[in-house]
Amino acid sequence: MKPVVLIVEDEAPLVTMLRYNLEREGFAVDEAANGEEALLRIAERRPDAVLLDWMLPHVSGLEVCRQIRQVPSTRSLPVIMLTARGEEGDRIRGLDSGADDYVVKPFSPNELIARLRAVIRRTQPEPEDGVLRYADLEMNLIAHRAYRAGKAIHLGPTEFRLLRHFTQNPGRVFSREQLLHRVWGHDAELELRTVDVHIRRLRRALNANGGSDLLRTVRSVGYALDSSET
Numbered sequence: 297m298k299p300v301v302l303i304v305e306d307e308a309p310l311v312t313m314l315r316y317n318l319e320r321e322g323f324a325v326d327e328a329a330n331g332e333e334a335l336l337r338i339a340e341r342r343p344d345a346v347l348l349d350w351m352l353p354h355v356s357g358l359e360v361c362r363q364i365r366q367v368p369s370t371r372s373l374p375v376i377m378l379t380a381r382g383e384e385g386d387r388i389r390g391l392d393s394g395a396d397d398y399v400v401k402p403f404s405p406n407e408l409i410a411r412l413r414a415v416i417r418r419t420q421p422e423p424e425d426g427v428l429r430y431a432d433l434e435m436n437l438i439a440h441r442a443y444r445a446g447k448a449i450h451l452g453p454t455e456f457r458l459l460r461h462f463t464q465n466p467g468r469v470f471s472r473e474q475l476l477h478r479v480w481g482h483d484a485e486l487e488l489r490t491v492d493v494h495i496r497r498l499r500r501a502l503n504a505n506g507g508s509d510l511l512r513t514v515r516s517v518g519y520a521l522d523s524s525e526t
């Protein structure tokens with residue numbers, strides 16, 4: 297499933313440029329040309345992140361951001377403010393209004409996309425006690441340790457991030473491209489084979505003490521954490 301980004305911007309050429317770059321990087325794009333429309337779009341179909349222009353007709357981006365933060369269902373929605381202003385005071389006001397990040401125009405699409413991925417990653421829900429559980433698997437995100445059936449699993453940093461991603465989305469199949477984007481995060485120049493290598497290591501670690509294979513390989517699609525099939 298592609299992450300959905302809502303672009304809230306009244307300058308059509310900028311919207312076209314953003315849409316092109318985001319779609320090329322594997323995002324689905326939604327658009328709104330002003331603040332009222334943005335709030336309606338968000339209520340209809342909650343995006344995974346919002347790119348919000350500061351200078352909008354009628355309601356400013358700052359106000360839209362405040363409104364997004366006031367509604368409990370959108371309080372944690374990642375928001376990046378786009379603006380032509382570069383003043384430090386404006387930056388602080390932008391972040392005070394609840395924006396997660398701030399990008400000054402003109403910006404490079406690559407930098408924007410890297411920031412976008414970072415805010416989406418940061419706002420993924422985490423359990424209160426920092427412990428994720430699935431089947432006989434337990435991950436302590438604070439102590440950075442993982443256990444299977446009570447026994448410690450030894451994971452490298454990449455395998456730990458991979459397992460965390462799967463445990464946060466149990467049963468869901470991810471393609472290798474999606475795993476590259478979501479786990480490695482940056483504009484990964486890595487080959488898809490790299491994903492297979494780390495999946496293999498993760499699987500070996502998970503199965504080191506026996507038990508059913510929790511990682512399901514979905515032929516020509518990708519991988520899922522799934523205890524229902526062996």
Ligand code: CA
Pocket residue numbers: 305306307349350351352
């Ligand atoms: Ca504008």
